[in-house]
Amino acid sequence: MAEVRLVGFLCNWCCYAGADLAGVSRFQYPPNVRIIRVMCSGRVDPVIILDAFLYGADGVFVGGCHPGDCHYLQGNYYAEKKIEMASRLLREAGVEPKRLRLEWVSASEGARFATIIKEFTDEIKALGPVTFEKEAMEAACLAAADYRLRIVATKERELLEEGNKYGEVFTRHEMDRLLDDLVREDYEVKRILLRLKEPMSVKELASELNLRPNIVLRHILDLKRYELVDLHEIRDHTPRYIARELSEGGITE
Numbered sequence: 001m002a003e004v005r006l007v008g009f010l011c012n013w014c015c016y017a018g019a020d021l022a023g024v025s026r027f028q029y030p031p032n033v034r035i036i037r038v039m040c041s042g043r044v045d046p047v048i049i050l051d052a053f054l055y056g057a058d059g060v061f062v063g064g065c066h067p068g069d070c071h072y073l074q075g076n077y078y079a080e081k082k083i084e085m086a087s088r089l090l091r092e093a094g095v096e097p098k099r100l101r102l103e104w105v106s107a108s109e110g111a112r113f114a115t116i117i118k119e120f121t122d123e124i125k126a127l128g129p130v131t132f133e134k135e136a137m138e139a140a141c142l143a144a145a146d147y148r149l150r151i152v153a154t155k156e157r158e159l160l161e162e163g164n165k166y167g168e169v170f171t172r173h174e175m176d177r178l179l180d181d182l183v184r185e186d187y188e189v190k191r192i193l194l195r196l197k198e199p200m201s202v203k204e205l206a207s208e209l210n211l212r213p214n215i216v217l218r219h220i221l222d223l224k225r226y227e228l229v230d231l232h233e234i235r236d237h238t239p240r241y242i243a244r245e246l247s248e249g250g251i252t253e
């Protein structure tokens with residue numbers, strides 16, 4: 001099986017201590033994982049996860065305290081929502097979501113930590129090294145940083161239990177559809193913006209990004225409304241657009 005590189009973000013108070021115990025107790029686990037200690041699993045942002053893939057990780061593991069044991073009360077709840085968001089974006093970028101795994105491990109579960117890492121490494125080895133189009137992953141990273149997705153990710157429980165400002169309570173199915181739609185839309189918009197470093201028409205964008213022209217046109221009109229895209233020229237009766245940030249230094253290599 002191919003060698004793979006894994007990154008593990010472990011919460012200081014539980015999973016990191018569990019990993020420490022695994023080491024002290026000499027429980028064996030594969031050396032493929034590079035461990036990064038964080039204060040709480042809730043601090044592991046989707047941008048960091050997607051960046052890890054962008055910079056060469058074949059799998060990412062996030063380990064936190066068991067529900068109810070988070071030292072910052074709700075950190076592991078937010079971790080769960082952030083992982084779900086990152087998984088959706090990985091799927092959009094063409095990467096298997098099972099390359100990302102979240103587990104709860106306590107400070108006394110050294111053996112469990114070793115078993116989980118062994119299982120996860122075997123799973124990633126079976127999948128092989130990750131492959132993706134660089135621009136697709138960059139678009140996923142940009143979408144993960146978008147304020148709209150970040151707000152919805154943290155409001156999920158409120159929308160499911162108390163409802164929106166009109167008192168409309170969402171079902172689980174409605175929430176999943178809303179999140180899927182938002183993630184897809186933000187990802188498509190970021191792909192369009194990255195392509196518009198060069199002037200392009202709606203038709204060209206649609207064909208290169210494998211999107212329907214009416215969807216591209218809708219995104220372009222929104223981007224123009226938010227002054228993120230400009231009309232560059234009209235050539236052969238066809239408008240060609242360019243990302244405004246290009247000239248203002250917002251979208252860079």
Ligand code: FES
Nearest residue numbers: 011040064071075
């Ligand atoms: S402190 Fe461990 S998950 Fe929050």
